[in-house]
Amino acid sequence: MDVEKFIEPSSTYHMLGSDDPYSYAQNSEYQKQLVVSAEELIFELIDKHLDIEKPSFDPNKIFRIGDFGCSIGPNTFFAVENIIKSVENKYKYKSNIKNPRIPEYHVFFNDHVDNDFNALFRNIPITRKYFPAGVPGSFHGRLFPNATLHFVHCSTALHWLSRIPKEVTETNSSAFNKGRIHYTGAKKEVKEVYSTQYRKDIKSFLSARAQELVPGGLMVLVILGFPGGVLPSESSIGIGFNILGSCLEDMVQMGKITEEEVDSFNLPFYYPSPSELKALIEENGCFNIERIERLSEPMKNEKQNLNILIKVCVSHLRAVIGGLIEEHFGNEIVEELFQLHMKKLHENPMMFDEKYRKEANYFMFLKQKSHL
């Protein structure tokens, strides 16, 4: 047995745990709305594509579901409940036999080893209809034995890279990302090395999941990306990152952190276009793409007070990247940085303007090619 494949890629990314006001659990309403808007699609596509007559899906056996990048809940629980409801519907009403059996469900919640699994486990609903388990480790590597899972779910997690491409922090590299914290607005070499890393990561993810899924197993991905042709610097996400970067620059001026610290800090996020992602999936060759759909934008029709919008935005960003900031710059600057960020967004709230909301969430429904 190859021990290599069990070794965790070096990475310490995770959401802020526990139930404090800056935790992911308290700041993921946007993600929740995505889960809700994917619900009907999942129901329809499970009905269409789940091959309950095939031996892999024998209802006398166990139906195993994996959620990758689960954080500490509750969105992962909503997603899993919806998948189970959809699978149950298929077994109950679409079977050729009279009193069809329903399989038992074994559900695996995956996230990085630094995720707060204690909080996740405390949050699992008591009225669940499944047996839960937690799986620590990077989803860019193998996490399950061969042909274990029947359904994979991964929502708004795949924009996390497994690592920052090293060139962006090397002063002698043409992709050195001086004074910036992301490829947004940076020179093209920076975007290129981010893109190369993303390509590697997506391929690792797809190959690992293809082996872990049973023949004909299903996978839902919800991917945060940009429509073709949109520049990140013209989007609210990109504008937000640039403002955060300028806050760090201000803190250099104030002598709170060093220029070198900012130069060596980069956000590990990449946002593909749907056609870029489609090409990567086709190149990988392990999955048929059954559906790609742009999801309606969460919270779009909620006319909210700008003060509230800014507060929600900063709280969410802090839940997601607070850990990265703390690890790189130390705990002391976190509070001040996000206060400064909030102040700057009040001074310049352009990222909340409708015309910059160009990022989009793409729903993808894949089916493992059963000849694997």
Add this chain to the structure above:
Amino acid sequence: MDVEKFIEPSSTYHMLGSDDPYSYAQNSEYQKQLVVSAEELIFELIDKHLDIEKPSFDPNKIFRIGDFGCSIGPNTFFAVENIIKSVENKYKYKSNIKNPRIPEYHVFFNDHVDNDFNALFRNIPITRKYFPAGVPGSFHGRLFPNATLHFVHCSTALHWLSRIPKEVTETNSSAFNKGRIHYTGAKKEVKEVYSTQYRKDIKSFLSARAQELVPGGLMVLVILGFPGGVLPSESSIGIGFNILGSCLEDMVQMGKITEEEVDSFNLPFYYPSPSELKALIEENGCFNIERIERLSEPMKNEKQNLNILIKVCVSHLRAVIGGLIEEHFGNEIVEELFQLHMKKLHENPMMFDEKYRKEANYFMFLKQKSHL
């Protein structure tokens, strides 16, 4: 599907987590030596009883191992490694075919939802040959789908009751355990209600595991108990509990805690005799008993300085029951209580006398009756 079976019995028992000096990981040398002394027996008995020719044990499939009451390691990792080594030996050298396949291993680490799974996950060895998962919940209930596991391991965990029998805290009950914290030295009614609770708990455990194991699945239990006829009050464990109880009484006299608090505190441990346990397993009827053996006593031949012995003993007890004490009496008294306990053991070290070391560890190797 019956939701009832997923609901956790009320209980918050768990070992102290993390890597602090009072944690279970730092204070479980005794348990480690038990794992080591069970190693050879497990190797021999897997070789003898693992039915690798049966469909449930098809090497093209996955071999699933569950360790129940795993705490945060490292003993659980030693145990799992030994089981895998033994299983691999059987597949490699005892198969009828030439280049036999070896299955992949999926390993499930179970403990209460309050166990520190974050610490457990950080501690999993990097060079493991298996895919790990954590399973939160009481092992007195169902934790896995039907016919999932091939091998169950549970070492020095089954003496934990799922709850304190309520009669021992009811002032109007004949089993009210006034002024004591355990059935050691108490009136016979107290022992009886502890025994009744143990009977229920063992039956729940066996029935749950029998359903979760594949036909012919194997189970190792290591049980801390007393040989028939030995009174707990004549054993070092019992003497230790009585001294701890007297420390609590002293703290009542000092006005640090109330008499009612002591009267309502009882340790959730029961130590059966091997014949009592054997009768319960036979009555349950789901397993054949392939072997019962008394393990050699850990650390017996290590002649240690009394001061060190007392320190190790108090640290171990604190790792195991510190959480219970804290929950019942509050955090403030913990340090003082164990200091007092240490002092009293120095004044009266009789529990360390060879003649009182009457508790014993029983190794049991069970095989699920395959007609289930």
